[in-house]
Amino acid sequence: MQAEIITIGDEILIGQIIDTNSAFISKELNKTGVSVYQITSVQDEKEHILQALSEAEDRADIIIITGGLGPTKDDITKHTICEYFNDTLVQNDEVLAHVEELFARYISTPISEVNRRQALVPSKAVALMNKFGTAPGMWLEKNGKVFVSLPGVPYEMRALITDEVLPRVRQKFELPFILHKTVLTYGMGESAIAEKIESWENDLPSYIKLAYLPNLGKVRLRLTAKGKDKELIEKEVDKRVESLRQIIGDIIYGTENDHSIEFLIGSLLTEKGMTLATAESCTGGKIAERITAQAGASAYFKGSVVSYATEVKTNILGVPEAAIKEHSVVSARVAEEMAKNVRQLLKTDFAISTTGNAGPSKGESDAEVGTVFIGIASPEGIFSFEANMGNHREKVINKTANKAFELLQKEILKF
Amino acid sequence: MQAEIITIGDEILIGQIIDTNSAFISKELNKTGVSVYQITSVQDEKEHILQALSEAEDRADIIIITGGLGPTKDDITKHTICEYFNDTLVQNDEVLAHVEELFARYISTPISEVNRRQALVPSKAVALMNKFGTAPGMWLEKNGKVFVSLPGVPYEMRALITDEVLPRVRQKFELPFILHKTVLTYGMGESAIAEKIESWENDLPSYIKLAYLPNLGKVRLRLTAKGKDKELIEKEVDKRVESLRQIIGDIIYGTENDHSIEFLIGSLLTEKGMTLATAESCTGGKIAERITAQAGASAYFKGSVVSYATEVKTNILGVPEAAIKEHSVVSARVAEEMAKNVRQLLKTDFAISTTGNAGPSKGESDAEVGTVFIGIASPEGIFSFEANMGNHREKVINKTANKAFELLQKEILKF
Numbered sequence: 045m046q047a048e049i050i051t052i053g054d055e056i057l058i059g060q061i062i063d064t065n066s067a068f069i070s071k072e073l074n075k076t077g078v079s080v081y082q083i084t085s086v087q088d089e090k091e092h093i094l095q096a097l098s099e100a101e102d103r104a105d106i107i108i109i110t111g112g113l114g115p116t117k118d119d120i121t122k123h124t125i126c127e128y129f130n131d132t133l134v135q136n137d138e139v140l141a142h143v144e145e146l147f148a149r150y151i152s153t154p155i156s157e158v159n160r161r162q163a164l165v166p167s168k169a170v171a172l173m174n175k176f177g178t179a180p181g182m183w184l185e186k187n188g189k190v191f192v193s194l195p196g197v198p199y200e201m202r203a204l205i206t207d208e209v210l211p212r213v214r215q216k217f218e219l220p221f222i223l224h225k226t227v228l229t230y231g232m233g234e235s236a237i238a239e240k241i242e243s244w245e246n247d248l249p250s251y252i253k254l255a256y257l258p259n260l261g262k263v264r265l266r267l268t269a270k271g272k273d274k275e276l277i278e279k280e281v282d283k284r285v286e287s288l289r290q291i292i293g294d295i296i297y298g299t300e301n302d303h304s305i306e307f308l309i310g311s312l313l314t315e316k317g318m319t320l321a322t323a324e325s326c327t328g329g330k331i332a333e334r335i336t337a338q339a340g341a342s343a344y345f346k347g348s349v350v351s352y353a354t355e356v357k358t359n360i361l362g363v364p365e366a367a368i369k370e371h372s373v374v375s376a377r378v379a380e381e382m383a384k385n386v387r388q389l390l391k392t393d394f395a396i397s398t399t400g401n402a403g404p405s406k407g408e409s410d411a412e413v414g415t416v417f418i419g420i421a422s423p424e425g426i427f428s429f430e431a432n433m434g435n436h437r438e439k440v441i442n443k444t445a446n447k448a449f450e451l452l453q454k455e456i457l458k459f
Numbered sequence: 460m461q462a463e464i465i466t467i468g469d470e471i472l473i474g475q476i477i478d479t480n481s482a483f484i485s486k487e488l489n490k491t492g493v494s495v496y497q498i499t500s501v502q503d504e505k506e507h508i509l510q511a512l513s514e515a516e517d518r519a520d521i522i523i524i525t526g527g528l529g530p531t532k533d534d535i536t537k538h539t540i541c542e543y544f545n546d547t548l549v550q551n552d553e554v555l556a557h558v559e560e561l562f563a564r565y566i567s568t569p570i571s572e573v574n575r576r577q578a579l580v581p582s583k584a585v586a587l588m589n590k591f592g593t594a595p596g597m598w599l600e601k602n603g604k605v606f607v608s609l610p611g612v613p614y615e616m617r618a619l620i621t622d623e624v625l626p627r628v629r630q631k632f633e634l635p636f637i638l639h640k641t642v643l644t645y646g647m648g649e650s651a652i653a654e655k656i657e658s659w660e661n662d663l664p665s666y667i668k669l670a671y672l673p674n675l676g677k678v679r680l681r682l683t684a685k686g687k688d689k690e691l692i693e694k695e696v697d698k699r700v701e702s703l704r705q706i707i708g709d710i711i712y713g714t715e716n717d718h719s720i721e722f723l724i725g726s727l728l729t730e731k732g733m734t735l736a737t738a739e740s741c742t743g744g745k746i747a748e749r750i751t752a753q754a755g756a757s758a759y760f761k762g763s764v765v766s767y768a769t770e771v772k773t774n775i776l777g778v779p780e781a782a783i784k785e786h787s788v789v790s791a792r793v794a795e796e797m798a799k800n801v802r803q804l805l806k807t808d809f810a811i812s813t814t815g816n817a818g819p820s821k822g823e824s825d826a827e828v829g830t831v832f833i834g835i836a837s838p839e840g841i842f843s844f845e846a847n848m849g850n851h852r853e854k855v856i857n858k859t860a861n862k863a864f865e866l867l868q869k870e871i872l873k874f
Contacts, residue, residue, distance in 0.1 A: 054670055057495045058639060059486025060681065061672075062479050066500070071474025080472040082507070085481070085498035088670075092496075099514075115650040116671045117660070153651040197673070224473060233566060235530040235573040245532070255469055255503070256531040257476075258612075266475065322765075328751025329744030332765045336743025339819050339852055347771040350737075350747045350763035352756070356805055360764075360775070390771055404754050414565070432565050436591050436614050437754055 045217050046081045047073050047106035050096050052121050053196060056085045056111075065110050065201055076210055077219030078106060079270070088112055093124045097191070105189055106213065111196030113179035115158045122182075125193055126166045129184060133164040136171045136180065143178045169193075172208040176200045181208060190216065221274040225281050226257075227265040227288060228298040228305070230450045234258040237265070241291055248284065251277075260443045261450075262305075297453060305449045306334045312456050313344035318393040320452075322348040323361055323386035325373075326400035326416060330445045346390045351382065357399075361385045374399050374411035376419075376428040383419030384426050394456065395421040396448045400433070402440040414440055418448045422455050460632050461496040462488050463519040465511050467526040467536050468611060471500045480525050480616055491625055492634030493521060494685075503527055508539045512606070520604055521628060526611030528594035530573045537597075540608055541581045544599060548579040551586045551595065558593045584608075587623040591615045596623055605631065636689040640696050641672075641715035642680040642703060649673045652680070656706055659699075666692075667699065679715065720864040721749045727871050728759035733808040735867075737763040738776055738801035740788075741815035741831060745860045761805045766797065772814075776800045789814050789826035791834075791843040798834030799841050809871065810836040811863045815848070817855040829855055833863045837870050 049069055055061045063085060070080045081104055086092045093112075100107045112121030126133055140163035147155040162178040165171045172181030172192075177200040182193040192209055194201045213219075229237065234256045238245070245254055251271050257264040267284065269277045289296060298308055313320060322331045332348035335341055351357040354373050358365050363381040371377040382397035400416030414432040429451055433440040464484055470476045478500060485495045496519055501507045508527075515522045527536030541548055555578035562570040577593040580586045587596030587607075592615040597608040607624055609616045628634075644652065649671045653660070660669055666686050672679040682699060684692045704711060728735060737746045747763035750756055766772040769788050773780050778796040786792040797812035815831030829847040844866055848855040 054668075054683070055672055055681070056482070057485055057498065058489045058683070059482040059484070059495075060639070060641070062477065062482040063498075064477050067471070067474040067477040069474070070472055074473045080474075081502070082511075083472065083478075083498075083500035087496070096497075114671060114673065116653045118668075118670045151648060153648055156650055156654055158650040158653060224475070226475075233568055235571055236568040238531045238573060239571055253469075253533075255533045256529060257470055258529065266470070268469070268473070324744075327748075328756070328760075329739075329747030329763055329765065330751075332744030332767075333742075333748040336745075336765075336767060337853065337856065341743070342767060345743075346768040347775075348744055348763070348765035348767075349775070350744065350751075350765065352747075352751060352763075353761040353805075356762040360762075360804065389775065390768070434565050434591065436618075438752065439591065439614055441752065 045078045045106070045219055046104045047078045047108060048081055048100040048104040049083045050093075050100060050107065050109045051083070051085045051196070052088060052093060052109065052111035053085075054087050054118075057087055065196065065198055068198070068202055069108055069110070069205060072205055072210060073106075074222050074224065076213060077222050078213065078217075079222065088118055088120055090120060090124050090127070093121065094128055097125075097128050101186075101189060105217070107189070107191045108209070109191065109193045110201055113193065113195045115162055115178070121193060122164070122166075125182065125184070125191070129166055129168055129186065131166040131168050134167045136163050136165045138173070139163040139165065139171050139180045142173060146178055172204055174200050174204055176203055183209075183212060220270055220272055221277055223269045223277050223281055225267045225285060225299060227267070227285060227296055228262065229265065229292065229295040230262045230297055230446070231295045232263065232292070234263045237263055237292065237295075241288065244288060244291055249280065252281065252284065260439060261446045297450065304334075305446070305453060307338055309449060309453055309456065310335070310338045310341060310344060312453070314340070316456070316459060318456070318459065319344050319346055320394045320396070321346050321386050321390035321392040323382040323395065323397040324348055324350045325352060325357070325382070325398055326402045327398045327441050327444050327448070328352060330441050331396055331398070331448055334445060346392050349386055349389070357382065361389070372410060374401055374415055374417060376417050376430060379417035379419035379428040380426045383421035383428075387421040393423055394452060395419075396452055397421075398444055398448060400440070400444065402437045403435060404437055416440065416444045418444065418451060420448075420451050420455055423459070460493045460521070460634055461519045462493045462521040462523060463496055463515040464498045465508075465515060465522065465524045466498070466500045466611070467503060467508060467524065468500075469502050469533075472502055480611065480613055483613070483617055484523055484525070484620060487620055487625060488521075488628075489637050489639065491628060492637050493628065493632075494637070503533055503535055505535060505539050505542070508536065509543055512540075512543050516601070516604060520632070522604070522606045523624070524606065524608045525616055528608065528610045530577055530593070536608060537579070537581075540597065540599070540606070544581055544583055544601065546581040546583045549582045551578050551580045553588065554578040554580065554586050554595045557588060561593055587619055589615050589619055591618055598624075598627060635685055635687055636692055638684045638692050638696055640682045640700060642682070642700060642711055643677065643713045643715060644680065644707065644710040645677045645712055646710045647678065647707070649678045652678055652707065652710075656703065659703060659706055663699065664695065667696065720861070720868060722753055724864060724868055724871065725750070725753045725756060725759060727868070729755070731871070731874060733871070733874065734759050734761055735809045735811070736761050736801050736805035736807040738797040738810065738812040739763060739765045740767060740772070740797070740813055741817045742813045742856055742859050742863070743767060745856050746811055746813070746863055749860060761807050764801055764804070772797065776804070787825060789816055789830055789832060791832050791845060794832035794834035794843040795841045798836035798843075802836040808838055809867060810834075811867055812836075813859055813863060815855070815859065817852045818850055819852055831855065831859045833859065833866060835863075835866050835870050838874070
């Protein structure tokens with residue numbers, strides 16, 4: 045079963061918004077057993093939309109269209125779909141009552157003729173009620189194929205996909221089972237991994253595909269299996285992951301697709317009842333921010349001293365000025381002092397520190413752009429790690445954060 | 460001049476990653492005078508890529524392809540492009556030297572045959588040097604049309620677009636001028652605005668298009684003009700915005716700008732020679748992280764105390780325990796103490812503080828989920844701002860950071 049997604053809107057093609065809808069729809073369809081063959085973004089232009097619909101109909105069984113359902117002149121999706129289906133618009137009373145209720149309850153301006161027109165839908169369509177907005181979704185069928193038109197506002201679209209579209213898709217089609225399992229690794233490049241697991245990869249059955257997803261010092265290995273027998277597929281994928289562990293178990297830090305390393309660290313610390321602080325220079329708060337993006341972080345994260353200026357390292361963190369003079373502010377010694385002292389200052393079990401030069405130009409020290417020291421303090425002692433994280437500021441910051449989480453996780457696992 | 464973007468990678472079609480590359484490329488092409496007609500995302504599958512290339516060639520003058528250039532088996536873009544151009548791969552010595560240098564400098568694993576193969580490019584292609592990675596970009600021409608293949612890693616792709624692709628596009632094609640101007644409004648729905656400005660909209664010349672972009676209580680009105688005469692277009696768009704102000708000036712709060720607010724704040728502080736610190740609770744380092752993501756931040760940013768635990772607010776920031784007892788940790792008083800004290804502690808001109816409950820559940824205080832206080836300290840005094848930022852953790856953190864930057868910018872402008 046193949047689907048295609050067509051997103052409509054000039055704002056996507058001029059780069060004013062990032063299309064997050066397609067990723068959500070793709071993920072949900074995949075979980076339901078529908079592969080997405082292609083995603084196409086087109087302008088608010090009738091001929092172009094008609095062409096995209098016709099091309100998609102040739103290739104896919106399910107065509108999901110988002111965007112262009114607003115009440116204003118630039119929104120032409122509904123009329124274009126009507127034309128594609130040789131249909132006319134008729135008033136849907138249930139939608140009209142809903143639009144009137146939304147206006148009465150939440151909107152201060154009075155309802156107008158333009159708003160009431162949101163209740164017009166093609167006569168051949170089933171209207172899908174949009175509880176968060178005025179534009180209904182529309183479900184149309186043609187030669188056994190399904191066309192679904194949805195509003196582009198993300199939270200309206202998401203609710204319609206979950207509550208209205210997926211149940212109907214499951215009812216209409218007999219779907220295969222699709223399983224994605226992603227193995228998370230750190231500390232080795234994708235080509236080095238590929239060489240190590242070459243014969244394992246060649247041995248995979250044809251219904252299991254492998255993909256390498258490298259990202260700033262981490263490589264995700266994604267296994268995708270598809271077939272009718274759910275049990276067989278789950279068993280086979282588990283078996284393959286197990287045999288993968290025998291080859292590269294030392295660099296695997298998790299398998300759950302949706303969990304970040306900061307989530308896993310949070311779970312570990314919560315489980316052990318231990319706490320964490322950070323002292324960040326070159327990462328500028330990035331590590332703290334990623335930790336506190338997790339719900340429940342207050343159970344194990346006490347805080348951070350972002351010591352961007354050298355004087356903050358000495359005055360607040362108590363790094364001895366002599367150490368900075370002797371070793372430079374970007375050094376193993378300073379990283380270790382920062383980690384040790386922030387751990388004492390904030391009274392935690394663990395601490396991470398970072399000091400380095402994220403670029404683009406050399407800072408107060410003579411360190412090369414990209415040189416970074418990470419310090420880790422634990423109840424058993426302090427150590428530091430040195431690396432060159434490259435010559436791109438954003439990359440240096442993120443790779444440093446990733447590496448710090450990797451070092452910390454290994455350390456926590458000792459307790 | 461029309462372009463199309465083809466993004467290649469199963470990870471997009473299963474919803475594992477959000478395609479942010481297309482938005483960047485679209486925006487940059489638009490600024491250069493190239494419209495993007497369509498964006499197509501396809502799987503790592505030869506026939507599908509070949510079909511997408513051929514369809515795009517029929518419609519566009521410039522075809523930008525991203526993704527699928529990694530060294531592993533699942534990356535097939537380079538071979539497929541070679542097939543499309545009836546070409547063969549040849550070794551590019553400059554690329555090889557670069558790959559070898561990257562490995563020597565930044566990568567701990569030894570270079571392998573697989574890595575060296577990154578230096579193979581189609582014989583008809585101009586290799587575009589990728590300073591941040593091993594996969595070169597490729598520029599190919601065919602019947603006056605241009606095909607550019609770029610790696611999918613965002614920061615590598617971005618540098619290649621800016622440094623290599625756009626200068627070549629400008630040199631090869633004579634480009635029109637495209638101007639986007641977005642007027643920001645709040646407090647009125649899109650259909651109400653549409654009714655109010657109907658005759659203004661009807662009066663727009665044919666080369667100016669209007670779009671409505673509603674988002675959570677705000678509506679952005681985007682004017683897009685295209686033509687040869689840059690001066691005429693700028694003048695006409697300014698005139699139309701001016702006449703729009705006469706009709707709905709009361710709901711217009713600004714026009715959109717390409718620079719992030721943290722960039723603008725950095726420029727202001729650098730210009731004035733003034734400095735900044737933050738004391739963050741509910742934003743957990745997000746504000747510091749956004750500031751230090753800017754190159755040159757060390758000129759004006761001294762650091763942050765991320766006081767996630769209450770004891771860090773008292774011990775490090777010196778917020779009086781009595782104030783917390785009397786007002787609760789989520790209060791105007793605590794926000795003001797935090798801002799005042801971190802400004803003194805880090806000896807800066809300005810300070811931002813945040814305290815609140817980002818959710819999903821209630822924290823140490825009794826404050827509703829979403830309640831946030833932002834404190835601002837300047838050489839002239841301290842004030843705070845209260846708001847409820849909603850019931851979604853990520854949204855609360857980001858809205859709070861945005862609001863803090865907005866308050867700070869207004870404050871800096873007084874000096």
